[in-house]
Structure formats: C-alpha cells, structure tokens
Amino acid sequence: MKQKRISRKAIPYLFILPWIIGFLVFTIGPLIFSLxxxxxxxxLAADPKFVGFGNYIEMFTSDKQFSKSLIISxxxxxxxxxxxxxxxxFLAMLxxxxxxxxxxxxxIFYIPTVISGVAVSILWGWILNGDYGVLNYLLSLLGIEGxxxxxDPAWAILAVIIASAFGVxxxxxxxxxxxxxxxxxxxxxxxxxxxxxxxxxxxITLPIIxxxxxxxxxxxxxxxxxxxxxxxxxxxGGPLKSTYFYGLYTYNNxxxxxKLGYASANAWVMFLIILVLTALVFKSSSAxxxxxxxxxxxxxxxxxxxxxxxx
Amino acid sequence: xxxxxxxxxxxxxxxTMFLGGCGSDGGSGSGGGDGxxxxxxxxxxxxxxxxxxxxxxxxxxxxxxxxxxxxxxxLEAYGGEFDTKISAxxxxxxxxxxxxxxxxxxxxxxxxxxxxYIEKEGEDxxxxxxxxxxxxxxxxxxxxxxxxxxxxxxxxYNKDIFAEAGIDEPTNDWTWEDVQAASKTxxxxxEGKKGFSFQMKPDPYDYEMYLxxxxxxxxxxxxxxxxxxxxxxxxxxxxMFQDMEKxxxxxxxxxxxxxxxxxxxxxxxxxxxxxxNTLKEDGVNFGVVNIPSFGSQPSISILSSSGIxxxxxxxxxxAAWEFIKFWTSEEMNKERIGMELPVLYSVVESEGIMExxxxxxxxxxxxxxxxxxxxxxxxxxxxxxxxxxxxxxxxVFNPSAMENVSDVLDEAAQQ
Amino acid sequence: MKMSKISKTIIYILLGIMALYFLSPFVYMLxxxxxxxxxxxxxxxxxxxxxxLWQNFADAWNAQPFGTFLWNSxxxxxxxxxxxxxxxxxxxxxxARFNFKGKNVLFMVLLSTMMIPWDVTMIPQYMEFKxxxxxxxxxxxxxxxxxxxxxxxxxxxxxxxGIPKDFEEAARIDGANAFQIYxxxxxxxxxxxxxxxxxxxxxxxxxxxxGPLIFLQDRSKYTLALGLAAFKGVHxxxxxxxxxxxxxxxxxxxxxxxxxxxxxxxxxxxSIK
Numbered sequence: 001m002k003q004k005r006i007s008r009k010a011i012p013y014l015f016i017l018p019w020i021i022g023f024l025v026f027t028i029g030p031l032i033f034s035l036x037x038x039x040x041x042x043x044l045a046a047d048p049k050f051v052g053f054g055n056y057i058e059m060f061t062s063d064k065q066f067s068k069s070l071i072i073s074x075x076x077x078x079x080x081x082x083x084x085x086x087x088x089x090f091l092a093m094l095x096x097x098x099x100x101x102x103x104x105x106x107x108i109f110y111i112p113t114v115i116s117g118v119a120v121s122i123l124w125g126w127i128l129n130g131d132y133g134v135l136n137y138l139l140s141l142l143g144i145e146g147x148x149x150x151x152d153p154a155w156a157i158l159a160v161i162i163a164s165a166f167g168v169x170x171x172x173x174x175x176x177x178x179x180x181x182x183x184x185x186x187x188x189x190x191x192x193x194x195x196x197x198x199x200x201x202x203x204i205t206l207p208i209i210x211x212x213x214x215x216x217x218x219x220x221x222x223x224x225x226x227x228x229x230x231x232x233x234x235x236x237g238g239p240l241k242s243t244y245f246y247g248l249y250t251y252n253n254x255x256x257x258x259k260l261g262y263a264s265a266n267a268w269v270m271f272l273i274i275l276v277l278t279a280l281v282f283k284s285s286s287a288x289x290x291x292x293x294x295x296x297x298x299x300x301x302x303x304x305x306x307x308x309x310x311x
Numbered sequence: 312x313x314x315x316x317x318x319x320x321x322x323x324x325x326x327t328m329f330l331g332g333c334g335s336d337g338g339s340g341s342g343g344g345d346g347x348x349x350x351x352x353x354x355x356x357x358x359x360x361x362x363x364x365x366x367x368x369x370x371x372x373x374x375x376x377x378x379x380x381x382x383x384x385x386l387e388a389y390g391g392e393f394d395t396k397i398s399a400x401x402x403x404x405x406x407x408x409x410x411x412x413x414x415x416x417x418x419x420x421x422x423x424x425x426x427x428y429i430e431k432e433g434e435d436x437x438x439x440x441x442x443x444x445x446x447x448x449x450x451x452x453x454x455x456x457x458x459x460x461x462x463x464x465x466x467x468y469n470k471d472i473f474a475e476a477g478i479d480e481p482t483n484d485w486t487w488e489d490v491q492a493a494s495k496t497x498x499x500x501x502e503g504k505k506g507f508s509f510q511m512k513p514d515p516y517d518y519e520m521y522l523x524x525x526x527x528x529x530x531x532x533x534x535x536x537x538x539x540x541x542x543x544x545x546x547x548x549x550x551m552f553q554d555m556e557k558x559x560x561x562x563x564x565x566x567x568x569x570x571x572x573x574x575x576x577x578x579x580x581x582x583x584x585x586x587x588n589t590l591k592e593d594g595v596n597f598g599v600v601n602i603p604s605f606g607s608q609p610s611i612s613i614l615s616s617s618g619i620x621x622x623x624x625x626x627x628x629x630a631a632w633e634f635i636k637f638w639t640s641e642e643m644n645k646e647r648i649g650m651e652l653p654v655l656y657s658v659v660e661s662e663g664i665m666e667x668x669x670x671x672x673x674x675x676x677x678x679x680x681x682x683x684x685x686x687x688x689x690x691x692x693x694x695x696x697x698x699x700x701x702x703x704x705x706x707v708f709n710p711s712a713m714e715n716v717s718d719v720l721d722e723a724a725q726q
Numbered sequence: 727m728k729m730s731k732i733s734k735t736i737i738y739i740l741l742g743i744m745a746l747y748f749l750s751p752f753v754y755m756l757x758x759x760x761x762x763x764x765x766x767x768x769x770x771x772x773x774x775x776x777x778x779l780w781q782n783f784a785d786a787w788n789a790q791p792f793g794t795f796l797w798n799s800x801x802x803x804x805x806x807x808x809x810x811x812x813x814x815x816x817x818x819x820x821x822a823r824f825n826f827k828g829k830n831v832l833f834m835v836l837l838s839t840m841m842i843p844w845d846v847t848m849i850p851q852y853m854e855f856k857x858x859x860x861x862x863x864x865x866x867x868x869x870x871x872x873x874x875x876x877x878x879x880x881x882x883x884x885x886x887x888g889i890p891k892d893f894e895e896a897a898r899i900d901g902a903n904a905f906q907i908y909x910x911x912x913x914x915x916x917x918x919x920x921x922x923x924x925x926x927x928x929x930x931x932x933x934x935x936x937g938p939l940i941f942l943q944d945r946s947k948y949t950l951a952l953g954l955a956a957f958k959g960v961h962x963x964x965x966x967x968x969x970x971x972x973x974x975x976x977x978x979x980x981x982x983x984x985x986x987x988x989x990x991x992x993x994x995x996x997s998i999k
Contacts, residue, residue, distance in 0.1 A: 022873020
C-alpha cells in the first residue's frame with residue numbers, strides 16, 4: 001500500500017521524463033555554455049578573454065544598433081503578432097464553414113506554409129522589386145505607381161509583414177483543429193437558444209479556444225523576435241537598416257562579425273525580454289484564458305500559483 | 312587556453328548528464344576523429360560551389376583519390392551557406408582539413424600558414440601564379456591560401472541596345488564621361504531602358520575600386536578614415552554616381568544588377584565574371600571592356616579571389632598539402648575553365664584566354680590593379696566598418712534618401 | 727442549420743479574396759518554373775512561359791543526387807515525427823493533467839528553452855554532438871525529437887487543458903491506472919491534435935536546412951532542403967532549378983495534409999453548422 005502511494009507520486013514525473021532527459025542531455029549544456037560565452041570576448045578561432053559584464057555594458061552604452069534593432073523588433077512584433085493571429089483565426093473560421101469546395105480552399109491557404117523559406121524569400125523579392133517587380137507592374141496596368149517596397153524605409157517593414165503573413169497557415173491549422181474539436185452539442189444548444197453566428201463566435205467559440213490563443217500569442221511573440229531567414233534574404237536588414245531586426249542583429253554579430261561572446265549577450269538580453277513578456281501574458285491569461293479542466297464543480301488543486309487570482 | 316576552457320565547459324555539460332558515465336566513448340569521437348580509417352588518410356574538403364558545378368568537382372576529387380592509395384578526400388559542397396558552415400566549424404574546433412577561402416582577415420587565425428610548403432615546391436611554383444593574387448591570399452605577412460580562381464570587375468554592355476541607340480560601343484579607353492554621355496543617349500532613345508545601372512547598396516569591399524581609380528582609398532596605411540574616405544576625390548566618385556541616378560540616366564538596382572542587364576533593361580553595368588555563363592546561356596548579345604577611368608590614371612579593379620586553404624588543426628597536413636597541390640595544378644586550372652578564371656600564366660597562355668574578348672578585360676584589370684590592397688586587409692574590425700559604410704552608401708544612393716554626399720562621408724569618417 | 731444564400735455568397739467572396747493572396751505568388755512560381763532563365767527575369771513579366779519546359783524539372787532533379795536526398799529527408803521526417811508525437815503527448819499529458827511539485831517551475835523552464843535563439847547555442851551543441859560521434863550522421867536531426875520539443879508540448883498541453891476535469895474521473899473509479907487512462911481515454915480523443923503535431927513537425931523538419939547544414943558533411947547524407955539551398959550560390963542563384971525542386975518538395979507535404987485534414991475532422995463528433 002505504501003509502495004503504491006510513492007509510485008503514484010512518481011507518475012507525473014514519469015510522464016514528463018522524456019522531456020527532462022532530453023533537456024539535461026541536449027539543451028541545458030549548450031544553454032549554460034552560451035551564457036558563459038556572453039561574459040567573454042570570444043572570437044572565432046583565437047583565445048577567449050573574460051570581460052565580465054563588458055558585453056552587456058557595451059550593448060547598453062556604446063552600441064547604437066542594439067536599441068535600434070530592439071525597437072524595430074518590438075514594432076514588428078506589435079503589428080505582426082495581433083495581425084497574424086486575427087488573419088489566422090479569420091481563415092480558420094472561414095474554412096470551417098460548411099460550403100462546397102471548402103476543402104480545396106483549406107489546402108490553398110495551407111500551401112504557402114509548405115514552401116521552403118529560401119524560395120519564399122526569393123519569390124517575394126521578385127514580386128516586390130520596386131522597378132522591375134510583378135506587383136508594381138500589375139499596379140501600373142491599373143494606373144497606380146506602386147511604392148518601392150524594398151527600397152523605401154516607410155514601406156519595407158510592411159513588405160516584410162506581407163511576406164511573412166504568407167506563412168500564416170500553421171497558425172490557421174492550429175485554430176482550425178481546436179475549433180473542430182468543440183463538441184457539436186454546444187453549438188446546437190446555442191442555436192436553440194437563438195444565438196446568431198456573431199454571438200455564437202464571441203460567446204462560444206472564442207472562449208473555448210482561448211488556450212490555443214494563448215499558445216499562438218506566446219509562440220508568435222517568440223518567433224517574431226527570432227525572425228532571421230526572411231529578412232536576411234528579402235531585405236538584408238535594409239533599406240537603410242529599417243528592417244534590421246534584433247534576430248538579424250544577433251545573427252550578424254555571431255556569423256558576420258564573429259563576435260560569439262557579444263552575440264550570446266545579445267541573445268540572453270533578448271531572452272530576458274521575451275521571458276518578461278511571456279510572464280506578463282501568462283499573468284494576464286488568468287483573466288481571459290478559460291481551461292475546461294479547471295472549470296466546473298471539480299476542485300481546482302492549486303493549479304498554477306502564478307495564475308492564482310483566478311478563483 | 313581556448314581548448315582548455317572549452318574542454319572544461321564540455322566536461323561540465325556532460326558531467327551533469329552522464330553521471331553513469333555512459334558517454335565515455337567521447338573524447339576523440341568519430342565525427343572528425345583522427346581522420347584515419349582503413350589505412351587511408353581521410354581529408355575533408357569544403358567548397359562553396361553551387362549545385363551544377365559540384366558534379367565536375369566530385370569527378371576531379373575522384374580522380375585524385377584514384378591516383379592516391381593512401382589518401383581519401385571527401386567533398387563537402389555548401390554553396391551560398393559556406394560561410395555559416397565554416398564559422399560554425401571554426402567556432403567548434405572542427406574544421407574541414409582543406410577548404411576554399413576568400414575572407415582571410417576574418418579566418419586567418421584558424422588557418423595554417425603555407426609559406427614553408429610553398430618554398431619547398433621551389434621558385435617556379437610560386438612564379439607561375441599571377442603575382443597580384445598572392446597579396447589577396449595573404450594576411451599579416453603570411454600566405455594562407457593558394458589561388459584557384461579570381462575575378463576582377465569590368466564593364467558589361469549590351470550590343471543590341473547600343474545599336475538601337477545608334478551610338479558607338481564602349482572601348483577599353485572609355486572614361487566615365489563617355490559612360491555618362493552614352494547613358495543619356497540610351498535612356499532618351501530607347502523606350503523604358505536605362506543606360507547604366509549600379510548597386511544601390513554596393514558591397515564596400517567592391518566599391519573601393521572606384522576610389523582607387525580616382526587616386527584615393529577608404530583608409531591610409533595606418534587605417535585612418537578621416538581625410539581618405541571623405542577626401543575630395545572620394546566625394547567626386549560618389550557624387551558622379553548620385554548625379555547619374557538623379558538625372559535618370561542610371562538606375563540604382565536592389566541586387567547586383569545582373570537580372571536587369573539580362574532582361575535587357577539596362578545598357579551597361581560593372582560586375583565580375585560571375586555572370587558570363589548566365590549571359591551566354593540567355594543568349595544576350597553583350598560585350599566586356601575595362602572599367603572606365605576617371606581620366607587621369609588607368610582604372611583599377613577590386614579582386615575577388617578564391618584560394619584554397621588548410622586548417623591549422625588538420626591532423627594530416629602532408630596529405631592535405633598533396634591535395635592542395637593537385638587542386639592548384641595546371642591540369643586542374645584547365646579543368647575549371649568555365650567555372651573559374653585560370654590563375655596560372657602558363658594556362659592562360661596555352662589556352663589562349665587573352666584572345667577571348669569576354670575574358671581578356673578581366674586579366675587586363677588584374678594587371679592594372681597589382682599595387683592596391685583593400686582596406687579590409689588594413690582596417691582592424693573591417694566587418695563592422697563595412698556594415699557602417701554600407702549604410703552610408705545606401706544613404707547616398709537610395710532614392711528615398713539621396714542624402715548629401717559630402718555630409719554623409721564626413722559623418723562616416725568620424726567613426 | 728441551413729445557411730442562407732447571401733451568407734454563402736459572402737463566404738465565397740471572402741474565400742476567393744484570401745485565395746488570391748495565397749495562391750497568386752504560388753501560381754506565379756509554378757509557371758516560372760517552366761520558363762527559361764531569361765524569361766524568368768524578363769520585364770515586363772509574362773505569366774505564361776513561351777514554351778512549357780517540362781525538362782526543367784528533370785534537369786533540376788538530376789543536377790544533384792536528389793534521390794538520395796529524398797531518402798534522407800524521409801528518414802528524418804518520419805523519424806522525428808514519430809518521436810515528437812509520442813513524447814510530446816506523454817509530456818504534455820504530464821503537465822496538463824497532474825499536479826506535482828515543481829510543475830510550474832519546470833513548465834517555465836520548458837517555455838524558456840524556446841526563447842534562446844539557435845545562433846548562439848548551435849556551436850556548443852555541435853561540440854556536444856561531435857563528442858557523441860554524431861556529426862555527419864542523421865542522429866542529431868532525429869534523436870533529440872524523441873525527447874519532445876517545447877513548442878509541441880506546449881501546444882498539446884493547451885489542448886489537454888481544454889478537456890473537462892471530470893473526464894478521467896469515471897475511468898479512475900473503474901480502477902484504471904494513469905497510463906491506461908492516458909492511452910485508452912485520452913489518446914482517442916486527442917487524435918486530431920496528435921495529427922496536427924505530426925503535420926506541423928513534418929513541415930518544419932522537411933524544410934529545415936540550417937540543422938542539416940551544420941551537422942552534415944557528405945553529400946550522401948544531405949536532405950532535400952539542403953540540396954535546394956545549394957542552388958543558391960555566393961554570387962548567382964540558379965533560380966529555375968531552385969523553383970522546380972521547391973515545387974517537387976511541396977507535393978509530399980500537401981498529400982499528407984489532404985489526408986490529415988480528414989482525420990482532424992473525423993476525431994470529433996461532427997462539423998459545426
């Protein structure tokens with residue numbers, strides 16, 4: 001009997017054991033290593049030199065690009081994250097409509113996600129080229145002089161957003177799966193109650209999918225800070241460094257300037273910023289995220305002390 | 312010290328995860344290992360060639376392997392991602408034994424100096440290479456690479472467009488004034504076409520050739536920017552390009568300008584020999600001449616050189632050198648024609664390269680440019696300077712900025 | 727509930743507009759793949775090629791040993807997807823349906839691992855894999871996936887937390903143990919999200935070229951994505967072969983997606999009206 005109780009306590013740990021092993025073997029070592037590196041002047045091939053907080057001090061005092069890139073990334077995240085989520089949710093709602101041929105549209109919306117990032121960047125480079133691009137050519141047929149998307153700093157960030165929204169399919173699919181998992185009787189009850197589609201969406205669908213909204217929110221905050229491939233290939237950080245995202249800044253410090261220690265310091269500052277943002281989102285989530293597993297009459301066993309305010 | 316520190320960190324890393332000691336097969340590992348297996352010395356060879364050239368390279372490597380019982384070379388082709396891979400390899404102390412190389416200032420610390428190897432081969436070995444190339448394959452007084460290819464820049468022009476505009480084709484003696492005049496005529500007479508194109512965001516490494524051609528450079532021998540980058544002669548160069556863009560006879564392109572030239576939208580542009588194959592395949596009716604001069608002195612070109620280098624950590628340096636020798640031989644220079652411009656006097660002569668009008672200008676420019684050293688070899692933290700210069704140039708040439716040349720360069724020289 | 731004609735029309739208009747945005751770049755790419763290089767860069771651009779060069783696809787496929795690359799890509803994709811689905815569901819179940827000491831801290835740690843960019847952990851990771859003797863093998867690309875990745879664990883956890891608490895109570899009363907409940911009760915209803923994780927993982931692994939670039943050496947080990955990237959040179963990009971391979975590479979994931987669609991819907995009690 002006693003033995004059984006001990007093993008019961010161990011059960012949750014058994015479930016998460018794969019991740020714990022993987023974390024210890026593959027993740028924590030490199031993480032610590034990069035943290036250590038951030039306190040060194042660590043060139044590519046020569047001897048590293050310990051500099052204490054030197055790298056961090058340099059970032060906040062003498063490196064102007066640090067704050068510029070940070071602001072660019074914050075701006076991008078502020079526009080891109082909500083926009084992307086709204087589009088994804090909108091598409092997910094569209095493709096759940098019971099109309100003929102919806103399956104084909106579902107696939108169409110998903111295709112761009114499947115295209116390799118390198119090809120996508122080159123493709124958009126062609127389309128958005130100011131003088132010889134397809135988009136401006138089409139606009140010129142309509143008598144509109146299109147902006148120089150990748151040359152005018154005022155338009156470039158929009159160009160990046162247009163190109164990255166192209167890959168919204170994954171998020172759409174996540175929302176879609178969640179919406180599809182809502183038991184049908186919930187809606188049927190609502191229909192009997194006479195709720196119109198808009199009310200159905202706001203009072204039934206939206207609350208039920210809040211856990212996935214939280215997921216998409218957090219992961220897209222993270223990915224928008226780490227955005228590298230697309231800007232590197234599409235704009236190269238330009239024009240006039242207007243799309244020199246923080247991710248690109250870190251990448252270039254590591255692989256172009258070969259300042260591995262400094263790049264690690266960049267990365268860890270970014271880590272702290274994302275961590276704070278994530279923590280804030282999680283804190284706020286107790287007010288708007290609705291977990292079925294915590295609802296109803298079943299006693300909530302002190303779930304998530306961080307979200308303690310919920311009940 | 313580096314190795315010790317790295318070893319300590321790795322030990323700490325693995326200590327936490329392998330308390331049981333099941334990771335004991337570590338140490339030398341089998342990834343790169345001591346490079347020996349089955350009695351053969353293994354040599355890793357990394358190149359940046361793209362897909363279509365790799366088969367030819369593999370065939371050449373196979374040829375070497377067949378001729379050597381004791382050495383086995385494996386080809387690793389990384390294309391445009393070459394630098395990422397080499398950086399990662401160098402940062403992790405696991406480099407290929409032999410690799411293509413161009414950016415010596417950035418990588419020299421991980422490379423083996425080759426001067427003693429070269430000496431052993433005798434005087435004639437070294438002498439057969441175009442002399443200028445050795446400057447570009449050395450850093451801080453040591454030679455780190457053996458030349459395998461190069462390109463200078465030259466002026467490409469579209470013969471059909473010149474015919475359409477009814478003007479004479481460029482010659483090797485053209486000055487920039489000639490280019491400007493021709494550009495104007497082309498832009499006026501040929502609907503929707505521009506006479507000349509240049510890069511809106513030129514690579515500062517390449518762009519220095521225009522400053523050289525006008526008798527200045529980014530920095531002097533001490534590495535000082537002030538009075539060089541913002542000298543009157545430097546400003547003249549930038550002003551000329553900006554003026555051409557402003558008056559509309561030239562277009563500043565987002566990328567290299569090759570696409571615009573291929574499509575027949577521009578009459579002239581300055582570029583390396585990289586695009587020759589493409590232009591031929593497209594059937595573009597083009598010609599190549601020397602870079603135009605500023606009048607007072609012959610024009611100078613930057614060199615983009617390819618060399619082949621050895622890792623300083625290679626465990627089989629003799630075998631690696633054996634392969635390098637093979638790869639830089641006359642035979643291989645001939646083999647690579649069409650992919651690279653040959654770098655040996657003897658091969659250029661025997662293959663009659665100078666009689667081919669599309670290649671000859673690149674060699675003339677090479678000879679003309681022998682006394683110049685790029686600032687990237689002089690200035691300590693070039694990659695960061697380059698990034699700043701790039702931004703300054705863009706401020707001058709980007710049509711949505713078009714800032715005052717003098718102001719921008721003065722500001723840039725204050726860094 | 728029957729839908730009115732008007733709302734149907736509105737839905738079709740919306741679907742059409744969105745399809746235009748998502749499909750037109752793709753269609754342009756598809757048609758360009760049949761062109762000559764010269765046509766591809768021509769201005770003004772033309773939508774249709776002068777001649778449909780089917781040969782482009784064969785040429786591109788033969789330019790590199792893509793047969794080998796395909797095999798490697800399949801190994802990696804199938805290998806990671808299996809691992810990812812199994813371990814992520816286990817771990818997510820642990821985090822979502824139990825309370826245990828240190829859970830919140832561990833979960834924050836899990837999320838944190840997503841927040842450090844790969845650029846700076848890559849070099850130490852390389853050294854570690856080298857010590858294992860894994861460099862130039864597919865192991866670094868496959869094995870870590872068997873220990874779950876934070877992204878999918880987090881996703882699964884969100885789905886699991888959306889299931890009412892009393893769900894397993896009945897089974898518990900019946901005397902089923904935790905693993906039986908996980909396997910017999912939760913797995914069936916989780917099928918759609920398991921498929922989702924599988925599909926998402928498949929796409930990202932299929933197209934990942936940075937991992938293969940760093941950890942592989944011989945061409946015989948390369949994956950499709952790495953072969954694709956090799957068309958991009960230092961100075962010139964071979965655009966037509968690149969587009970051809972891109973299009974070929976789209977086909978398997980799309981087929982999988984079309985099949986998976988069905989299961990994502992099937993797992994539930996029906997569609998929304």
